Amino acid sequence: MTTTGTDVTGPLPDDWTLPRLGRVNTEWFTSGKLLVQTCNQCGTRQHPPEEICHHCGSMDLGHTELGPNGTVHSFTVAHYAVNRALADAVPYAVVLVTLDDDPSIRIIGNVLDADPGEVHIGMPVTATWVERTDENGSVQLIQWVSR
Numbered sequence: 001m002t003t004t005g006t007d008v009t010g011p012l013p014d015d016w017t018l019p020r021l022g023r024v025n026t027e028w029f030t031s032g033k034l035l036v037q038t039c040n041q042c043g044t045r046q047h048p049p050e051e052i053c054h055h056c057g058s059m060d061l062g063h064t065e066l067g068p069n070g071t072v073h074s075f076t077v078a079h080y081a082v083n084r085a086l087a088d089a090v091p092y093a094v095v096l097v098t099l100d101d102d103p104s105i106r107i108i109g110n111v112l113d114a115d116p117g118e119v120h121i122g123m124p125v126t127a128t129w130v131e132r133t134d135e136n137g138s139v140q141l142i143q144w145v146s147r
């Protein structure tokens with residue numbers, strides 16, 4: 001298969017959709033807040049939200065709102081659009097951000113106000129939310145801006 005900058009075929013289907021909301025992820029994708037899943041039995045925080053606590057196995061889970069500031073822990077720059085929806089976005093940086101309130105929590109996103117070449121490890125960022133809508137409804141996707 002030949003790939004070029006305009007070849008946008010790839011592993012994601014053309015009908016790629018937003019995350020489906022369910023019992024464990026609705027708060028994360030609709031609150032517009034940093035509501036990190038927290039175990040009500042042992043206090044462990046985890047992300048992304050899951051059915052059980054990865055530390056003690058409890059299914060008694062709640063949320064803790066953490067502050068919006070974080071630091072770029074790692075990143076990569078995508079030059080190839082794996083889906084037609086991303087054809088106009090490349091090149092773009094995908095960042096892994098650790099939260100200042102709890103560095104064990106790492107969240108993936110993009111830095112909206114920085115060119116891919118400006119993104120670097122240790123870059124201070126703050127969370128923002130972008131509303132996305134498809135035929136199934138709307139979600140608030142966490143993103144990052146430099147600070």
Ligand SMILES: [Zn+2]
Pocket residue numbers: 039040041042043044053054055056057058
């Ligand atoms: Zn637990």
